[in-house]
Amino acid sequence: MMTVAASANRTGQPMARKENIDRLLRDWPYDPQGISVRKKKGDDGREVLQMRLDLGLLQLEVQGRPDGTHPEGQDTFYEHLKKKADAEGETFQMSEEECEEADREFVQYYHRRVCWLALREFESAVADADHTLALMDFCREFSPDDQWTLSHEQYRPFVLFHRTQAAALAALGEGGAEVAVEALNQGLDQIRKVFADYEAEEEYDEDELVTRLIELRESLRQHFGVGQTLQERLEEAVASEKYELAAEIRDQLAKRTNAR
Structure with a gap:
């Protein structure tokens, strides 16, 4: 993992310079039992993320596309694809090259998502x-x-699992345990819909990711003493056709949302 580059000495003559990251890797050992992530400053003072891997490290930008590029002048390749699809209309279909570039963006955002969670x-x-x-x-x-x-x-x-987990833990810090439980319920509903869309709903209850989210939800209920959430009470009132009660609960939900 070393490159040789040319540079000029004081006499103006080029000389070989070896660039490597030996010291950096030595000072930041890889931990096979966990995810090692940190924030650092780039040469221009901008903030970047670094993830330690067994064979080196990844450095990711914190804004825009993680590799810092601007595909076709856009912030992300997704933005470029949307613009192209809008221009071409119903005839648009992704090319093989565009599929490959989309795959690259999927991978980059996965790595950065893991960094943010860590x-x-x-x-x-x-x-x-x-x-x-x-x-x-x-x-x-x-x-x-x-x-x-x-x-x-x-x-x-899996992406919905990460999103639900992150949304719930963000809500826990900002809105409290009940809002976190509701975020978990919303995420679980979204995952259930995916299983239903692909006619695999019978696998939902046994799915490991679903089980982990339910365990998190129930641990929050127990630790913070959360009973039925407002959203759960609303759903129960609607199912029981108690529409006046449902209207009252909607008002409470609206007031809570406006108070944030």
């Missing part, structure tokens, strides 16, 4: 998960190949 910057993790889900939606609509589509759709529950 750093407990949950709102940033939610934002990156939302980007991935939006790109998944776009690819599903304009994909040239069903198999390629399914190769991404199989990871939708």
